[in-house]
Amino acid sequence: MNYLLHILIMITIYFILSLSLNLLVGYTGLLSLCHAAFYGIGAYTSTLLIMKLGLSFPLALIAGIGVSMILSLLVAYPSLRLKGDYFVLTSLAFQIIVFSILYNWVSLTRGPYGIPGIPHPRLFGLEFGSLPSFLALSSVLAFLVFFILYRLSSSPFGRVLKAIREDEIAASALGKKIPSFKIWAFVIASGIAAISGSLYAGYVTYIDPTSFTLDESIFIMAILLVGGSGNLKGPIVGTLFMVILPEALRFLGIPDTVAPNVRQMIYGLLLILLMYFRPQGIAGEYKFE
Numbered sequence: 001m002n003y004l005l006h007i008l009i010m011i012t013i014y015f016i017l018s019l020s021l022n023l024l025v026g027y028t029g030l031l032s033l034c035h036a037a038f039y040g041i042g043a044y045t046s047t048l049l050i051m052k053l054g055l056s057f058p059l060a061l062i063a064g065i066g067v068s069m070i071l072s073l074l075v076a077y078p079s080l081r082l083k084g085d086y087f088v089l090t091s092l093a094f095q096i097i098v099f100s101i102l103y104n105w106v107s108l109t110r111g112p113y114g115i116p117g118i119p120h121p122r123l124f125g126l127e128f129g130s131l132p133s134f135l136a137l138s139s140v141l142a143f144l145v146f147f148i149l150y151r152l153s154s155s156p157f158g159r160v161l162k163a164i165r166e167d168e169i170a171a172s173a174l175g176k177k178i179p180s181f182k183i184w185a186f187v188i189a190s191g192i193a194a195i196s197g198s199l200y201a202g203y204v205t206y207i208d209p210t211s212f213t214l215d216e217s218i219f220i221m222a223i224l225l226v227g228g229s230g231n232l233k234g235p236i237v238g239t240l241f242m243v244i245l246p247e248a249l250r251f252l253g254i255p256d257t258v259a260p261n262v263r264q265m266i267y268g269l270l271l272i273l274l275m276y277f278r279p280q281g282i283a284g285e286y287k288f289e
Contacts (some may be wrong), residue, residue, distance in 0.1 A: 007244065014239045014271070017035065017039060018192075020192035023149060024185055026230040033095055033217045035193055037099070039191050039212055039220075040197060042068050045063055046202075064195075067194070069191040073186075114209075121202040141199065165230075197212075222238075223239055224238055227241060232284045234281050
């Protein structure tokens with residue numbers, strides 16, 4: 001039962017991450033490879049504020065969201081003047097910079113040693129230390145994020161983002177300020193990613209920079225590629241597929257000496273077949289060119 005609860009908690013955390021990236025990729029058409037950086041910023045900000053300043057979890061969570069949004073604004077404003085591959089490279093550079101800071105600023109982040117002993121979240125005097133209680137907390141936050149993005153995507157703001165994705169020149173001709181909408185999408189997505197970081201830190205009670213690498217950004221992107229983007233169904237399907245599949249492959253009875261490599265090969269083959277036969281993802285509407 002504990003194993004199942006653990007999987008469900010990780011699904012809620014990655015669901016929030018995939019929803020936030022979907023706002024950028026699926027609705028705005030911006031391919032970003034630095035989402036794990038904001039995931040890590042949220043985790044480290046909330047952790048340091050809780051452990052060094054004694055802030056409560058809600059305040060630390062809000063602060064993590066705020067710091068992530070501010071830093072995203074610093075990188076979004078100059079980089080969103082770029083297009084296509086140049087924006088991807090800029091986001092990749094930011095991911096590498098954030099990881100390097102987390103890894104080398106030992107006096108603040110403890111670098112490769114990580115930060116152990118992170119307290120479980122407390123809210124209204126209740127400690128979410130058990131698996132069922134933490135699942136309830138993460139599920140509520142995931143639902144709130146889903147509801148906010150649902151309202152946002154169905155609002156005029158969301159429709160403008162889709163217009164920018166489909167034809168930026170036409171959207172600009174209609175009087176829409178393209179850079180402004182892109183920056184807001186980037187900032188909102190980064191702030192939501194920080195929520196997952198705070199949840200992850202409070203759940204695992206230990207963080208180190210290796211949890212927020214470029215590989216993690218690619219994994220989050222793969223969730224959208226598999227499940228689909230441009231709607232809210234794709235992130236749900238992609239999260240379930242990408243989180244459950246590796247766990248399901250553990251039960252194939254493969255010898256331990258080769259099991260990790262075989263699982264990765266099966267995993268990769270399934271992704272290749274899916275991208276070949278269904279390039280827009282299982283439940284997505286936006287097809288990558």
